[in-house]
Amino acid sequence: MGRDLRRSGRRGVRVVNSGERRRTPVRIRYLLLLFASLALMWVSTSEPGTDKSDLPENRSEITDEMVPVKSSLDPPIVPEIRVGRIKRGDTLYGILSELGIDDVSIMNVATADVEDVNLSRLVAGKTYKVITVDDQIVEYQYEPDDTRVVSIMFGDSEPDVRVSSIPYEIETLSLSGTIEDSLFGAVEKIREKPSLALDLSEIFAWQIDFFRDLRKGDTFTVLLEKVYRDGKFVKYGDILAAKFINAGKEYSAFLFSGSDGGRDYFDREGGSLRKQFLKAPLRFRRISSGYTGRRLHPVTGRIVAHRGIDYAASARTPVRSIGDGKIVLKKKDSVNGRILKVRHNSVYSSAYAHMRAFASGIKVGTRVRQGQIIGYVGKSGRTTGPHLHFAMYRNGRYVNPGSVKVPRASTLAGEKMETFRFIRDDRDALLKKAGTHGMVLGEAGR
DSSP: OOOOOOOOSSTTOOOOOTTSOOOOOHHHHHHHHHHHHHHHHHHHHHSTTOOGGGSOSSGGGOOSOOOOOOOTTSOOOOOEEEEEEOOTTOOHHHHHHHTTOOHHHHHHHHTOOBTTBOTTOOOTTOEEEEEEETTEEEEEEEOSSSSEEEEEEOSSSSOEEEEEEOOOEEEEEEEEEEOSSOHHHHHHHTTOOHHHHHHHHHHTTTTOOTTTTOOTTOEEEEEEEEEEETTEEEEEEEEEEEEEEETTEEEEEEEEEOTTSOEEEEOTTSBBSOOOOOSOSSOOSEEEEOOEEEEEOTTTOOEEEEOSEEEEOOTTOEEEOSSSEEEEEEEEETTTEEEEEEEOSSSEEEEEEEEEEEOTTOOTTOEEOTTOEEEEEBOOSSOSSSEEEEEEEETTEEEOGGGOOOOOOOBOOHHHHHHHHHHHHHHHHHHHTOOTTOEEEEEEEO
């Protein structure tokens, strides 16, 4: 057959003549293909870090461009808040200009009419906040008073000006204390601020002389509001009710809107706790000089403060005490001439200077009634003509007599009295629940 098949000693091995093409048997080819397939599978599964889901279906879609992907693990953008303090002479233009705001935007802000707030009016000593993100200013905040905050928002468009209420939290609670040596000491002992003692002394100023009448063992209880901001105490709010026991006698005060619509303190029977001051201590022709921090003195020619009101009047015009009280000062000096000082209660005092003469019987320690004549207009001391210099003090400090608002004494009646009784009984019950260290009664946002 032209083909010489020979058998050797090895079974199953074919020997092919040199002139023929060698052919791999089918079984061997099958085994080689099987081994190659297994090898490829092993290589593809043994490479660490290889995930088929990460391989693109089409290699042509892969580019060298890096595309950032937002990850939930990326840190959030935290605004930076800087606090500045307004110095005397600072202006809104100057502050915003230093922050990099352009002139057009500043003018738009300065001329904006926003809820009766003058954005350009800045008060020295107050603080402002600047909020930035990635070194770009996004907001300027300023509080023109204790109730509002002005926010100027900066972005791609023109500035957006907003006015919102300051978020206060109000806590209502009752407190009580016992007098050892002073009202201030008793308030400090229950870890409260001195301003609470001042508030209490003013409420009961017409009933108790807190300098002379206090006794060891006297007690007080007060139902009041505390104002907080971001969890920090800011100030005291309204004193809703108070009770003071002085030398065994009880005095009560309840805050209520009187017949004139204004809020005042009333006793249990609905009578106002406050008495009335005379509007002026004499009949006068005119006010020759008002209360001011800067006045050209007519004698010295210097600019000085004028802490009172000058009433021009004829010599010998009677001068009357504006309220009940006690004479605590009577003297004559080169500046004030003949001067008297009357203490009306533990809060208010009044002074009368440049008088021609003192009234008969007036001396230190004398008690005077409202409207009683205590002296006569003159020109003693440093003055250019007859007039009365009249001054008032509140807690020992000068106040403008024209701005002192003491409600007229009044008594509630009719429907007002019925409403008052309901409020009085409710608050009186809360006062009775007060413990030695006080008790929180509730909370409300304002």
